[in-house]
Amino acid sequence: MGAQIQADLCIMTRLLGYVDLSEPHFVAAVLAIVFNPLFWNVVARWEHKTRKLSKAFGSPRLACYTLGGAILLLNVLRSHCFTQAMLSQPRMQSLDNPAAYHVGLALLGVGGVFVLSSFLALGFTGTFLGDYFGILKEARVTMFPFSVLDNPMYWGSTAIYLGWAIVHASPTGLLLTAVVALIYMVAIVYEEPFTAEIYQQKASQACKRS
Numbered sequence: 001m002g003a004q005i006q007a008d009l010c011i012m013t014r015l016l017g018y019v020d021l022s023e024p025h026f027v028a029a030v031l032a033i034v035f036n037p038l039f040w041n042v043v044a045r046w047e048h049k050t051r052k053l054s055k056a057f058g059s060p061r062l063a064c065y066t067l068g069g070a071i072l073l074l075n076v077l078r079s080h081c082f083t084q085a086m087l088s089q090p091r092m093q094s095l096d097n098p099a100a101y102h103v104g105l106a107l108l109g110v111g112g113v114f115v116l117s118s119f120l121a122l123g124f125t126g127t128f129l130g131d132y133f134g135i136l137k138e139a140r141v142t143m144f145p146f147s148v149l150d151n152p153m154y155w156g157s158t159a160i161y162l163g164w165a166i167v168h169a170s171p172t173g174l175l176l177t178a179v180v181a182l183i184y185m186v187a188i189v190y191e192e193p194f195t196a197e198i199y200q201q202k203a204s205q206a207c208k209r210s
Contacts, residue, residue, distance in 0.1 A: 018090050018171035026172060029085040032078040033179050037187040040071050044132035045194070053133070060133040061125065068128030082161065086170040095169035107163030114156025117145045127153065131198050140199075154184040 020026065044067070047053045053063035094100075119127050121143050125135045145152035158181050165173025 018092060019175055020089060023085070023088055025081065025085040025088040026176075029078070029081040029176050030179055032074070032081040033176065033183055036071070036074045036078055037183055039074065040067070040129060041187065041190060043067060044129040048132040048198070051134075060130075060135055064125050064128060064130045064133045064135060068124055071128055082164070082173065082176055085176060086165065086168050086173040089170070089172040091169040092171045093169075095166060095171075100166055100169065104163040104166030104168075107159045107166065109163075111156045111159030111161075111163060114145050114149065114152040114159065118153040118156060121146060122153075131195060136199065151184070151188055154188065158184060 043053075047063065047067075051060075053067065054060040057063040057066060121141050124130075125133070126137060126141070131137070145156075149155060158177065161173070161177045161180050165177050
């Protein structure tokens with residue numbers, strides 16, 4: 001265990017040797033990575049508590065589509081900031097080779113499969129927090145990719161960023177990918193109990209009606 005921690009610290013120290021943490025593009029990328037899950041969680045919980053968005057847009061479904069559109073735009077901005085941060089800082093020679101490039105492409109492909117198949121399994125409202133708007137699934141989704149991985153949308157997205165960083169031989173990209181993974185882990189801890197509570201309330205209401 002101690003050896004593993006020491007190895008991880010060595011890798012992180014080596015990455016930090018390539019990265020200027022105060023560079024504006026890097027700072028912007030970190031802020032975008034942190035802001036996005038914070039935004040959608042705060043807004044979705046506020047909607048669940050107040051139904052203000054549903055009332056403003058005239059229906060829960062339209063409100064959910066609007067939030068989903070905002071999240072998509074924010075994710076485009078995050079990816080742009082991520083790419084600009086990589087391009088503004090040095091490449092890592094040990095990653096700048098055909099083998100690493102093809103590993104990066106493979107990760108992009110795998111991540112893309114997980115993200116796309118998650119979206120197809122959940123649908124738009126299932127992907128973009130429809131349960132916070134009262135748009136609930138009849139049952140837990142268990143088809144692929146949920147049959148092989150929990151939270152495949154998040155981990156697929158992380159794999160895409162990792163692949164993108166490796167394709168660019170970018171230590172900055174690797175460090176930002178670690179930030180993405182960390183933020184997603186925090187989001188999962190924050191989201192899963194609340195989502196479970198929503199469906200527990202649904203089950204309790206169904207039992208009372210029956």
